[in-house]
Amino acid sequence: MARIETPKRIRGTQDIFGDEQRRFATVLEKFDWVRRLYCFQRVEIPVFEATGVFARSMGETSDVVSKEMYTFEDRGGDSITLRPEFTAGIARAFITEGWQQHAPMKLVTSGAVFRYERPQKGRFRQFHQIDAEIIGAAEPAADVELLVLADQLLHELGIAEGVTLQLNTLGDAETRDAWRTALVAHFEKHREELSEDSQTRLEKNPLRILDSKDPRDRPIADSAPGIDAFLTEEAGAFFKAVTDGLDAAGVAWTRNARLVRGLDYYRHTAFEFVTDRLGAQGTVLAGGRYDGLIGSLGGPETPGVGWAAGVERLAMLIDEPVTEQQDVIIAIEDDRAIGTGFRALKLLRENGLSADMIATGSPKKRYDKAAKILATTLVAIGVRDDKIVVNTRAAKASDAHVRVEEVLRGLATA
Incomplete structure (x- = not known):
C-alpha cells in the first residue's frame, strides 16, 4: 500500500490558534469598536484585482510591484494580482462604483493581503491588515481624524506605551517638485558612491533614497537637503494645522524630516507609528495623504488620506491575550x-x-x-x-x- 505523504504548511504562511488567535481577534474587535466611535463605514473589496491597479498605484519600480506581488494569468488571459494592500483597490472601487456621489467617505476594511517577501518575525507571505481611509476630504482635519483614530486604537489595545508617532510633510506639488530637483542634484554628485538600488531609484524615484537602509547610502542621504527649505506658505500652513490638531487632541508626535513616500501622488502628511519592541522592522502602523492617487488611476482628481497596520504585528505587542469565558x-x-x-x-x-x-x-x-x-x-x-x-x-x-x-x-x- 502506497504511503500517503503528510501535507506541509507552505513557508511564509501561518495557522492561527489559541493565544495567538485570541490576540488576533482582539485587534479586529477593537478596530471595529473604534471605527464605530469615529463613524467610519466598513467596505469589502476583492482579494484580487487587475494587475494594472497595483502597478499604476504603487509604481512599476517599487519593491512591492517588482519583487513581491503574486501575479498570474487567469484562464481568460487576464493578468491578475492578489492584493498586496488595500488602498489601491478602494481607489479603484471609488472610480468604478461611482462612489463620488458619497464623498467625503470615511471607510475601513480588513483581511488577508499577499506579498512574496522573506519571512521574518511578524512578517508572512499571507498576512492580515486593517485599513482606514478618508476619501474626498482635502482639509487637514481629515489627517487629524485618522491619526487620532489610530492613536485611540493603540490605547484601546493597551500597546500605546513605547509606540511613537513619527510625522513629516511632503508638501504640495510645488514644494515636492522643488525639493525633488534639489535632491536629484545632490545625489547626482554622489552617484558613484550610492548602492546599486539607489542608483536605480535616482532615475525614477529619488525620494526613496532618503529612507535607504544600505550603509553606503546613509551618509549621502543624511546630508541631503531637507524639505522645509522648499515648503510653500500653503504647505507649511497645512502641516501646522495637522500638528495643531494633534496637540489639541492630546496625541503626542515627533518630527521625522526623513520620513518620505516615493510616489508623486503623495502629498502633505506622511506618518508612521514605530516601536523598538519588534526588532529592526519597527513600524506597526503607517500612512499618508495621497491626493493624486485616484487621478493617476484615471478617475477624477480626488483627495485622500489613509493608513494600514499589520494585524499580526499589533497582536504581537499585546502582552496578555483575552481569555474567552x-x-x-x-x-x-x-x-x-x-x-x-x-x-x-x-x-x-x-x-x-x-x-x-x-x-x-x-x-x-x-x-x-x-x-x-x-x-x-x-x-x-x-x-x-x-x-x-x-x-x-x-x-x-x-x-x-x-x-x-x-x-x-x-x-x-x-
Whole structure:
C-alpha cells in the first residue's frame, strides 16, 4: 500500500490558534469598536484585482510591484494580482462604483493581503491588515481624524506605551517638485558612491533614497537637503494645522524630516507609528495623504488620506491575550437526560448565553470535567426517582446563575 505523504504548511504562511488567535481577534474587535466611535463605514473589496491597479498605484519600480506581488494569468488571459494592500483597490472601487456621489467617505476594511517577501518575525507571505481611509476630504482635519483614530486604537489595545508617532510633510506639488530637483542634484554628485538600488531609484524615484537602509547610502542621504527649505506658505500652513490638531487632541508626535513616500501622488502628511519592541522592522502602523492617487488611476482628481497596520504585528505587542469565558457549561450526569440537555442548550443560546455541554465519557466524571472548564455557571442535569433534576452552580460567588435559572425554569418538569 502506497504511503500517503503528510501535507506541509507552505513557508511564509501561518495557522492561527489559541493565544495567538485570541490576540488576533482582539485587534479586529477593537478596530471595529473604534471605527464605530469615529463613524467610519466598513467596505469589502476583492482579494484580487487587475494587475494594472497595483502597478499604476504603487509604481512599476517599487519593491512591492517588482519583487513581491503574486501575479498570474487567469484562464481568460487576464493578468491578475492578489492584493498586496488595500488602498489601491478602494481607489479603484471609488472610480468604478461611482462612489463620488458619497464623498467625503470615511471607510475601513480588513483581511488577508499577499506579498512574496522573506519571512521574518511578524512578517508572512499571507498576512492580515486593517485599513482606514478618508476619501474626498482635502482639509487637514481629515489627517487629524485618522491619526487620532489610530492613536485611540493603540490605547484601546493597551500597546500605546513605547509606540511613537513619527510625522513629516511632503508638501504640495510645488514644494515636492522643488525639493525633488534639489535632491536629484545632490545625489547626482554622489552617484558613484550610492548602492546599486539607489542608483536605480535616482532615475525614477529619488525620494526613496532618503529612507535607504544600505550603509553606503546613509551618509549621502543624511546630508541631503531637507524639505522645509522648499515648503510653500500653503504647505507649511497645512502641516501646522495637522500638528495643531494633534496637540489639541492630546496625541503626542515627533518630527521625522526623513520620513518620505516615493510616489508623486503623495502629498502633505506622511506618518508612521514605530516601536523598538519588534526588532529592526519597527513600524506597526503607517500612512499618508495621497491626493493624486485616484487621478493617476484615471478617475477624477480626488483627495485622500489613509493608513494600514499589520494585524499580526499589533497582536504581537499585546502582552496578555483575552481569555474567552463561556457563560454556561452543562454536565449530563445521566444519559437519560441528554435530550433535556439539548433543550437547555437551545434555550440558553436563544437568550444570548454562550453554552456548551459534556455528555460523553463516564457519567460519573462529567461533572468534574465540567468544573474544570472556564464558565460562569455550571449546570448539572441528572435523573432522580425517574424525574429530571437541574442544578446550577455559579463560579466565584457570581449571581449569574439567577438568570440561567430563569431561562431554564420548568425544564426539569418538561
